[in-house]
Amino acid sequence: MSSQESINGVPVTEEQIAAWASEAEAGYDAAALKQRGRGRPGRGAQPSQVVAIRLTPEEIARVDARAAQAQQSRSEYIRKLLASAA
Structure with a gap:
């Protein structure tokens, strides 16, 4: 495995992969997965x-x-601009 593999900047270890594989092999509760x-x-x-x-x-x-200056997302910033123009 490459040392560059990561999730959200956190390196993925062989132990984590083994744990995920064990979890998958044990099976998932379909009803719990559908409750989103x-x-x-x-x-x-x-x-x-x-x-x-x-x-x-x-x-x-x-x-x-x-938007960055206002510490807002692009969408939030555009919505505020539209609201102030109305």
């Missing part, structure tokens, strides 16, 4: 829609820079 969360939290009473827009690389860089 609802996904992303809602933003209101209605489901949100994804809206695609085309931006130039320069526009994306400006939005990303300003």
Whole structure:
């Protein structure tokens, strides 16, 4: 195994791989696997829609820079801009 294998920056060891293999060989409870969360939290009473827009690389860089200054994600920043324009 390569020493570069990692998950979220944490190296994966041979022991961890062996533990995962043992867990898989023992089998999983299908009912427990199906009990998942609802996904992303809602933003209101209605489901949100994804809206695609085309931006130039320069526009994306400006939005990303300003979102980073505001310590927000790109989407959060754009939503706040839209809310303030309304």
